[in-house]
Amino acid sequence: MKKKIYILHENNEWTNHLIKRLEELNLPYESWHLDKGIVNLQEVPPEGIFYNRMSASSHTRDHRYAPELTGAVIDWLEFHGRKVLNGSNALRLELSKVKQYTQLERFGIQTPKTVAAVGKDHILEAAKSLNMTPFITKHNRAGKGLGVQLFYSLEALKEYLNGPNYEEPVDGITLIQQYIKSPESLITRVEFVGGKNIYSVRVDTSEGFELCPADACQIGDLFCPAGEQPQMRSKFEIVENPRKDLIEKYSKFLSANGIDVAGIEFIVDENGTAYTYDVNTNTNYNSDAEAKAQQFGMLELAKLLGNELEKL
Structure with missing residues (x-):
């Protein structure tokens, strides 16, 4: 059987962008939609590269036990020595902010009390x-x-x-x-692919705290802890990130926790102190911001998966 890239997920809308890039690069792939299913521990998994992009919000799409099923699948894959990008430990961090904060603090990264x-x-x-x-x-x-x-x-x-x-x-x-108040109603999301920082995106939170950059992400108005004054600017904009020391700490944190792909969010208060409050291991990217900057996260991810497949 030909070796493939296998995508473990529960949301087609968030996965189609990656599939498009894989097809552009002519890479063989298979999508495993894990909202329900079977894990036969007597069977041996196929050869290939496995990429986990399971979401902590899966239950909002009526996929209540998708993370648990994905965890079982990843345990099975890792037992058989398969390469899983964003493997079992990454999934545990995705599902628990307590685990995120304790691990961030371990690497000297300040989180809110x-x-x-x-x-x-x-x-x-x-x-x-x-x-x-x-x-x-x-x-x-x-x-x-x-x-x-x-x-x-x-x-x-x-x-x-x-x-x-x-x-x-x-x-x-x-x-x-x-509560961390941003004087400019902004947060910054730092994107990593293959453990490397590909870019940072500034997010305008003045109209609500819906920070998912995916085009399909719409859940209505939610409270914005970063400020409330609306301003005329792009909600998502790729920018130069001056916090080089923070990026370096993020890289070490990701490497130590077996996280290959992630978006990490921080907010800066009135005193200039940065607080990191979220690690997203099934990160999405905003197409408008990427088109303007001519930087493409899913393309970088597809290249990473292709390189890993070639190594096999």
Whole structure:
């Protein structure tokens, strides 16, 4: 059987852009849509290169157990010595911001003060222990800004927890986190392919905290913890990133955690302090920003997968 590139995922809309690039480069591939399926541990997996782009937000597309199935598939592949880009450890980081923050801090990368809690009473206690206002809540296993809410008081949080709009996290873990305000309503997303920084994209968050750059990503208005004043500028723009020291730390963090492809987001406060708050291991790219800068993330990813396949 001819060796191929295998894409492990649960969202065709996010995968089509990569498939287009693979076809442009005439690379053999197969798509494994893992929302449901079977893992036969008695069988030997095919030869090839496997790329995991499972998303923490899969449950919002009615693919509740896709990450668990993908985890089982990757364990099977790794047991048989198959090369998996963004393998089992990358998947664990994708599914837990707690794991992200502890690993980021291990490499000297500052994250917002955060307390994790399970249960409404404990969420309230966690907010008290954080001892700062305003603060935000978010889901531990999330994506697309899920569960992000701003609170100016403990009373407001209590009302939310006991009200009809409370969102239960899919893994039960809610994070109570230090609020970081950007004076310019901006965050920066640093993109890596093959462990190398390909570019940074500045994201205008003035109209909401929906930061997924994919063209198909639309979930409506969500709270923006980076500011609220709208400005006339491109929502996504590829820029020169002056934080070279941060990029170097990110590279070491990714290498140590077995992450080959990622987008890492940080926000800078009024004092110029950078806080890193999200690691996305199934990163997408914005076509308008890339066309303007003539830099293409999915093309770089397709080349990486092709090079890995050639090594076999």
